[in-house]
Amino acid sequence: MPFKPPEPLDFGRPDQSLTWRKRFERYRVASKLDKEQFSVQVSSLIYAMGIQAEQIYEQFEYDEDNDEAKLEDVLKLFDTHFVPQKNVIHVRAVFNTRSQHSGEQIEPYVRALYELSEHADFHNRDEAIRDRFVLGVNDRELSEKLQMQADLNLQDAIKQARQYEQVKRQLSEQRSSVDAVHTGTQRFNRRPRGGARAAGTSCDSGSSGPATKHAGSRGGFRHPRGGGRRFPQEGRSDASCSRCGRGQHKKDSDCPAKGKQCHGCGRYGHFFSCCRSKQVNAVDAEEVYYMGVVHKQGAEPAWYTDLSFGRHKIKFKIDTGADVTIISKSLYLTLVPCPKLIPTCAVMHGAGGQISCIGFFRDTTNINGQEIHLDIYVVDSKTESLLSREACKRMGLVQRLDSIQPAFGELDQQPVNCPPAKIVLKENSQPYSLHTARRVPIPLMKKVEEELERMKKAGIIEEITEPTDWCSPMVPVLKKSGAVRICTDLKKLNLSVKRERYPIPTLDDILHRLKGAKIFSKLDATSGFYQIPLDPETAKYTTFITPFGRYYYKRLPFGISSAPEIFQRTMETILKGEENTICFFDDVLIYSNSDEEHEQHLESSMKKIVEAGLKLNKEKCSFKQSEIEFLGHVINADGIRPDKKKIDAIINMRDPTNVTELGRILGMMNFPGRFLPNLSSVLKPVTELLEKDKAWNWGQPQTLAFSKAKELLTAAPTLA
Incomplete structure (x- = not known):
């Protein structure tokens, strides 16, 4: 042609x-x-x-x-x-100030950035366009969402923006439908007999004010048959369209109700406000839902559960104070494909007042082999996804939470119900006693004193005034949160401690047992070792000195060399007989082949944990996951793969400058090395630098080998 x-x-x-x-x-x-x-x-x-x-x-x-x-x-x-001479500075200045214009769609904006970057001589053009695109889109919510994705590339950014734009356009069309509903809505103050205010239920018809109701309660008044008073609808006349309630249209295709489904009778082509199938002519009030209880600061951490809806997986906060199940609009926009929203005029109220609801969608999830149908409301607010009281009851979550609630909470005066741990010393051990406390920085003095008092109230330590043969120094460590962790330097004591050498499971042993598992739950023991009581007669060995006096541990301290074996043995004793449970110190993994089996395994293990008085850290526990992180690996039904965070840490490391740095990097690479059998051969030019009497000479062969190893790590396969 x-x-x-x-x-x-x-x-x-x-x-x-x-x-x-x-x-x-x-x-x-x-x-x-x-x-x-x-x-x-x-x-x-x-x-x-x-x-x-x-x-x-x-x-x-x-x-x-x-x-x-x-x-x-x-x-x-x-x-x-x-282009006799390009002014790169000017070209880049124009590029870096180019933002999406009002009303400009994503496609023209992307094309403009490509054109403006032609003569900018960027080292990485796609990266520069990505940065300008993310910062320049005029929707702040979209921009913030894209900025939070550390591994975002240009094509992913454009793809997400297109989807976001498409969904917003659909939402705008759906709002037009809702506006049409409101236009035809009748609003009258109406009281039933006896003067009591009617509590209405229909969200497609209105009254002078909303009536507050809880989900599941569908009460409301009805007129006696044949005795109901009929009111003319506001905004409706003989000249109004019988399908949308607005003025007459020149063509049927101009009617906004064309192709729309009435969620009263379920038929298409008209709004609910114009539905002729309604049995009651009086119009009820808008329905008001309460979105959940207010949690005060310092309250116990919330419960969460993951629910799957087809291809969508949503993490819900279990909130028995919520009338309806909700998700935020920002989360809804990430669902692919986005479920179609059903218009609603339900009013949502949270702790901060009224919140806009843009619609809801119906979907099905599977719990223990039972299909549960849910109405999920989408709100225009940055709130957590909440699972309503009614949904929790239907899923049996409330009863399960009540039975295992005692396992969660802070440490208290009551330790785990197990024999006290004993510290056994070697024969002819020479005691070590420090008489002067190490200096504590002045800004930390108050925090150290408060932490010692907290540990004392929790029954972890006890003040002592009598002479002791052993006394170790205290080492305060500042956490990222600003709080202080009290540590004890027990190196001298550990030289004299006899260890019981209890077998610790290897990673290969653990991963072999997980073959075929599909459902996982992970439990985390709160402050692990501190839950194990210490034998009073040997506890004095752990005495340590502080600027505020001397203390000794009443619970198993973290710094003692025999603590890991003692704790592992105690955990396996508590969960003895649970074949689908793996203990690795303070981490407990429960695995199953199906939801039904997992419910049984989880319930049995939690029962033993409650009976033993073991406390769990609710924030670090995960329940009924199809994929879970355990011991630095991601585990699912397909097998195991290295944790992406650990891989990224290696990839982002610069080239080593000495043997010490090289040894540290190679040690990190050994962790995911099981996934790459040929990694050692690739790194041979690098590992040769560790040979004795080998001069340090990091050159081109080492750089290429190091880069190749990083590339292999990014494509590490899943091992079945």
Whole structure:
């Protein structure tokens, strides 16, 4: 088929020359002009470019008879003519100030950024466009969402923005439907007999004020048959459209109700306000829902559960104070594909007042083999996803929470119900006693004193005034949160401690047991070792000195060398007989092949934990997950793979500058090495630097090997 050349170049717009050149290249290949002789290609170029190109072309100097001359040489001469000297600073300034205009869609904005970056000489053009795109979109919510994704690339950013734009357009159309409902809504103050205010239920009809109700309570008054008073609807007249309640339309296709479903009778083509199937002519009030209870600061952490709806997986906060199940609009926009929203005029109230509800969708989830149908409301607020009281009851979550609630909470005076741990010393051990406390920085003094008092009230430590043979120094450590952790330097004591050498499961042992598992729960023991009581007769060995006096541990301290074996043995004793449970110190993994089995395994394990008095950290526990992180690995039904956070930490490390740094990096790489059998051969140029008497010389071979190893780590496979 014949192809037409591009339109002549506008020589008044030299900045468009590069775009025109690309169009000509397309034409040259499509028309097979690139197969012709050099002179034919040049003539075609000049002809397509326009009359002014003839004059410019005559000024060029080159050997037209040279057989090796190419069209590319002529094009470069034109480029030099159009862009004699690029002002990169100005080009980048224009690029970096380009934001999405009001009303401008994503596609034109992306094209504009590509065009503006042509002559900017960016080292990484896609990265520069991505950054400008993310910062320049005029929707702040979208911009913030994209900025929070550390591994975002340009194509993903554009894809998400397109989807966001499409969903917002759909929501706008759905709001038009809701507006149509409100237009036809009748609002009258109405009291039933006896003066009591009626509590209405229909969300597609209104009254002078909303009536507050809880989900599941569908009460409301009805008129006696034949005795109901009929009211003319506000905004409706004989000239109104019988389908949408608005004025008459010139064409049926202009009616906003066309193709819309009435959620009263379920038929299409009209709004509920105009539905002729309604049995009650009196109009009820809007329905008001309460979104949940207010949690004061310092309250126990909330319960969460993950629910799957087809391809969607949502983490819900279990809130028995919520009337309805809700998710935020920002979360709704991430669902692919987005469920279609059903218009509603339900009013949502939270702790901060009224919250806008943009609609709801119906979906099904599976709990223990039972299908549960839920109405999920979407609110225009940055709130957590809440699972309503009614949904919790239907799923049996409330009863389960009540039975295992005692397992969660802070440490108290009551330790785990197990034999006290004993510290056994070697024969002829030489006691070590420090008489002077180490200095504590002045800003930490108050925090250290408060933490010692807290540990004393929790029954972890006890003050002592009598002489002791052993006394170790205290080491306060500042946490990221600003709080202080009290540690004790027990190195001298550990030299004299006998360890019981209890077997600790290896990673291979653990992962072998997980083959075929599909459902996982992970439990975390609060302050692990501190829950194990310490034998009173040997507890004095743990005495430590502080600026505020001497203390000794009543619970198993973290710094004692025999503590890991003692704690592992205690945990396995508590959960003895639970075949689908793995203990690795303070982490407990429960795994099953199905939801039904997992319920049984979880209930049985939790029962033993409650009976033993073991406290769990609710914030670090995860229940009924199809994929879970355990011991630095991600585990699911397909197998195991290394944790992405650990891989990223290695990839982001710079090249080592000495043997010490190299040893540390190689140690980190050994962790995911099981997934890459050929990693050692790739790293051979690097590991050679660790050989004795080998001079440090980090050169090109080492750099290439290190980069190749990082590439392999990013593509580490899942091991079945």
